[in-house]
Amino acid sequence: MLVPQLINGLTQGSLYALVAIGFVLIFGTMNLVTFAHGEVYMMGAFAGALAMTVWHLPWFVALAMGMAAAWVLGFLIEKIAFRPLRTAGHMPPLLITIGLSIILKDLAVILFGAENRPVPSIYEQTIRVAGIQISVLQIVILGVAAGLVVLLRLLIQGTKIGRAMRATAQDHEAAYAMGVNVHRVFSIAFALASCLGGAAGVMIGIYYNAVYPVMGAAAGLKGFAACIFGGLTSIPGAILGGIIIGVVENLTVQFLASGYRDVVAFLVMVIVLVLRPQGLLGRKLRTV
Amino acid sequence: MKEGIMKRRTLMRLLTVLGLAFLAAPSAWSAEPIHIAVSAPLTGNFAEYGQNWQKAINMAVEWINAAGGINGRPIEILYGDSKSDPKDSAALAQKFTSDSRIAAEIGDFSSTASMAAQPIYDRAGMVQLSPTTSHPMWAPGSPWSFGIVGTQAGEGPFMARYAIEKLGKKKIAVLHINNDWGIASKDYFIHAAKEMGAQILGVESYFETDKDFTAVLTKLRGLKPELIYVPSFYNEMALMSKQREKLGWTDAVVMGPGSLYSPKLLELGGSSVNGLYTSAVFFPNDPRPEVQKFVKGFEGKYKATPNMFAAVAYDAINLMAETIRKVGADRKAIRDELAKTKNFPGVTGKINFTERRDVIKDYRHLVVKNGQFTLFDK
Amino acid sequence: MLELRGVSTRYGPVQVLWNLSLTVREGELVCLLGGNASGKSTTMKTILGLVHPFRGEIAFRGQPIHRATPAQVVRAGIAPVLESRRIFPELTVYENLLMGAYTRADAAGIRQDIDRVYDRFPLLRQRRGQLGGTLSGGEQQMLAIARALLARPRMLIMDEPSMGLSPLYVERTFEIIQGLNREGIAILLVEQNANMALAIADRGYVLQTGRIVLSDTAQNLVNHPMMRKAYLEL
Numbered sequence A: 001m002l003v004p005q006l007i008n009g010l011t012q013g014s015l016y017a018l019v020a021i022g023f024v025l026i027f028g029t030m031n032l033v034t035f036a037h038g039e040v041y042m043m044g045a046f047a048g049a050l051a052m053t054v055w056h057l058p059w060f061v062a063l064a065m066g067m068a069a070a071w072v073l074g075f076l077i078e079k080i081a082f083r084p085l086r087t088a089g090h091m092p093p094l095l096i097t098i099g100l101s102i103i104l105k106d107l108a109v110i111l112f113g114a115e116n117r118p119v120p121s122i123y124e125q126t127i128r129v130a131g132i133q134i135s136v137l138q139i140v141i142l143g144v145a146a147g148l149v150v151l152l153r154l155l156i157q158g159t160k161i162g163r164a165m166r167a168t169a170q171d172h173e174a175a176y177a178m179g180v181n182v183h184r185v186f187s188i189a190f191a192l193a194s195c196l197g198g199a200a201g202v203m204i205g206i207y208y209n210a211v212y213p214v215m216g217a218a219a220g221l222k223g224f225a226a227c228i229f230g231g232l233t234s235i236p237g238a239i240l241g242g243i244i245i246g247v248v249e250n251l252t253v254q255f256l257a258s259g260y261r262d263v264v265a266f267l268v269m270v271i272v273l274v275l276r277p278q279g280l281l282g283r284k285l286r287t288v
Numbered sequence B: 001m002k003e004g005i006m007k008r009r010t011l012m013r014l015l016t017v018l019g020l021a022f023l024a025a026p027s028a029w030s031a032e033p034i035h036i037a038v039s040a041p042l043t044g045n046f047a048e049y050g051q052n053w054q055k056a057i058n059m060a061v062e063w064i065n066a067a068g069g070i071n072g073r074p075i076e077i078l079y080g081d082s083k084s085d086p087k088d089s090a091a092l093a094q095k096f097t098s099d100s101r102i103a104a105e106i107g108d109f110s111s112t113a114s115m116a117a118q119p120i121y122d123r124a125g126m127v128q129l130s131p132t133t134s135h136p137m138w139a140p141g142s143p144w145s146f147g148i149v150g151t152q153a154g155e156g157p158f159m160a161r162y163a164i165e166k167l168g169k170k171k172i173a174v175l176h177i178n179n180d181w182g183i184a185s186k187d188y189f190i191h192a193a194k195e196m197g198a199q200i201l202g203v204e205s206y207f208e209t210d211k212d213f214t215a216v217l218t219k220l221r222g223l224k225p226e227l228i229y230v231p232s233f234y235n236e237m238a239l240m241s242k243q244r245e246k247l248g249w250t251d252a253v254v255m256g257p258g259s260l261y262s263p264k265l266l267e268l269g270g271s272s273v274n275g276l277y278t279s280a281v282f283f284p285n286d287p288r289p290e291v292q293k294f295v296k297g298f299e300g301k302y303k304a305t306p307n308m309f310a311a312v313a314y315d316a317i318n319l320m321a322e323t324i325r326k327v328g329a330d331r332k333a334i335r336d337e338l339a340k341t342k343n344f345p346g347v348t349g350k351i352n353f354t355e356r357r358d359v360i361k362d363y364r365h366l367v368v369k370n371g372q373f374t375l376f377d378k
Numbered sequence C: 001m002l003e004l005r006g007v008s009t010r011y012g013p014v015q016v017l018w019n020l021s022l023t024v025r026e027g028e029l030v031c032l033l034g035g036n037a038s039g040k041s042t043t044m045k046t047i048l049g050l051v052h053p054f055r056g057e058i059a060f061r062g063q064p065i066h067r068a069t070p071a072q073v074v075r076a077g078i079a080p081v082l083e084s085r086r087i088f089p090e091l092t093v094y095e096n097l098l099m100g101a102y103t104r105a106d107a108a109g110i111r112q113d114i115d116r117v118y119d120r121f122p123l124l125r126q127r128r129g130q131l132g133g134t135l136s137g138g139e140q141q142m143l144a145i146a147r148a149l150l151a152r153p154r155m156l157i158m159d160e161p162s163m164g165l166s167p168l169y170v171e172r173t174f175e176i177i178q179g180l181n182r183e184g185i186a187i188l189l190v191e192q193n194a195n196m197a198l199a200i201a202d203r204g205y206v207l208q209t210g211r212i213v214l215s216d217t218a219q220n221l222v223n224h225p226m227m228r229k230a231y232l233e234l
């Protein structure tokens, strides 16, 4: 059962990684932390679930809709919580995002109800590889996560706006002096981060067949942990962090008990941070 | 235009209702009504269940009153909204017990809410008849407390017999929800199953908030059980079944207690819950005439099939009415007569109180086939 | 070409520039001298649109720019070489150059200009794939100047380009500045190294605690008694 648990962990971890990359994009460019990221993920998940259950759209359209909804939401949050307070230091935007996370959660309860909203299954088949049964859905999820990371890499490494994002992350005043509209870069970084969170939300909804208003809390926490774990500003670090947390969680269920999964995952994180306070790959936003 | 039509329709409806009320109210009854209180979650997290009660009770009362009431006196229900919160159920108990018109109380929904109100009914000497409280320690807690849904102490051994004697599965793994109910439920099952010679390969738990069961299912799969017994609710069971299906684990059967019996399980679980074994105290396709009368009536009135919560509430109000019919509306007389109940033909089975004032239910053996609950007949 | 009239700038409640007036004519090399914390960088940031004056006006080629964003200032034709170079450390040399051309959209022209700066600084061509942060201080200064050139500026504003460089590179830097000026680019050179700055400049201004205290031709400034005492190490 070791290999199946590793695959379970990898699948879950790849989605944590998407959430974690969002934190990296936001912290890397703006030097700020948002506490509403989990709720953006939740809203994206709901948008995807609605697309599948109400309009009966195929899953990849639902994924696109979840990402679009999260993009818009992220864009608005940046405008409301961060833009007016850019010069106000770290605390006020942080507090505002805490408030926003509560509002979004309540809003979801009002709009969608407090209980689980079912999400239809896709790819219920399994395939056998070298005697091990693997869920097709898990492969799809891993593929989506990997695909998004590749797209992100292409965007960050290969486009003008991506270059501007990296430049802004490294020295926003110099980038501003070169003519970069850093406000727009912040907006886009935030929206992009939210969009990846939304993608993770839609996929997790499909994976577990349920979305619900409080789903963002755990995801936000684990994604943030993975981001710290990877060194706060490193995208490869965030990916590694997400996957390690996912795998550790699943192995904990296998070898200890279900109740310890979060405890052990966070314990491993604390140990890494004690040994390497800068995180696994503490570097500036540079490359995927 | 459209607005005009709407307004006119609303107005007509209002007039009809007013007219009916006018006609019905003064003429129908001259005798003093018999008051019965209901403490139930009409709003809040459990509102859905409280509203099920309300529908069933209103229908039963309508039928009783239409047939002349209780010895010429109509029943009048006084509802109190407890939200199934122990603070509110206790406050309602104060209010009901101090209202001398009220003969007895039906409620509350959860064990916690019922137990919080219990000492107040006990001191005041008023019957507290709960349709749903299943905690084994509840009914024995006061001579005034009665429970009709059965307890886990009865259900656990029933399910164990189902698994081992009916299905012949002896290698069993257990996955239970980690709360008081789930722990009690699994303990009664395991205890009985071991006595019947089954082998318990492993016991795992999950939290109410868990949505990811892939890891724990993968682990249990490694133990190669023939049957997994899952004390859980339909929500998680639906998720679990879908995730199990995706993992490709098909060579073990799944069984869980009556908490799974809900159309929601079928709706949420889809094809993944086919072949799932469970039980029910109430099964709407049960051919017994009292069941069919209830189901047809409910479906006619509310355009929906009654669930277990409606059924136990229906039994509770009918049992209460029957008892009052025999001894009158005296609080003490009601208690003494209720305790003597013999073979009351409820839609959830015959009601006979034990000396602890709860009921050993006769459960139905169910299995999900083609997306429907069906009676297991082998 | 560039004209500051009565410019006053503050950071929050702290006023740093007081009623500052300054001109740079077409093709001129003007230096702005001053000790530490006298407000040189603030003057530069005010021109570039990184901060805005609360009083006074700035005009570039007749257009007001004191409310403009840095992007608009760069598009108008002013490119910055910032204090301590401010190379993007984790962008490659090539990418750093592209950042200089950020406000431009003419891909072909940018490619051409990059080739041109590679010819001017062959070292950058060699190092084009290397991260900016791995260059030496002198090499970074070359990159900073090359990056500014990619905006196709009519005017360069340079903040202490000689700071922290080895004597050899200081020499080299001043040669480059002089060369660019000869090619017709107006230059406002912010410096503490008054000796070398005045040696190549046409005119100079001296800033003291946010106020212009002297302005004259480079020649006259070199001989000014106050200058000789305060700034020129003779």
Ligand SMILES: Nc1ncnc2c1ncn2[C@@H]1O[C@H](COP(=O)(O)OP(=O)(O)OP(=O)(O)O)[C@@H](O)[C@H]1O
Binding pocket: C011, C014, C016, C034, C035, C036, C037, C038, C039, C040, C041, C042, C043, C083, C192
């Ligand atoms: N962002 C800022 N916020 C507040 N005060 C500032 C800021 N930037 C500069 N100052 C203050 O303004 C004054 C002038 O600073 P400025 O950097 O313009 O001086 P400078 O002449 O460039 O000095 P140096 O030779 O050290 O580069 C200093 O007292 C400085 O502390």
Ligand SMILES: [Mg+2]
Binding pocket: C040, C041, C042, C083, C159
């Ligand atoms: Mg300076």
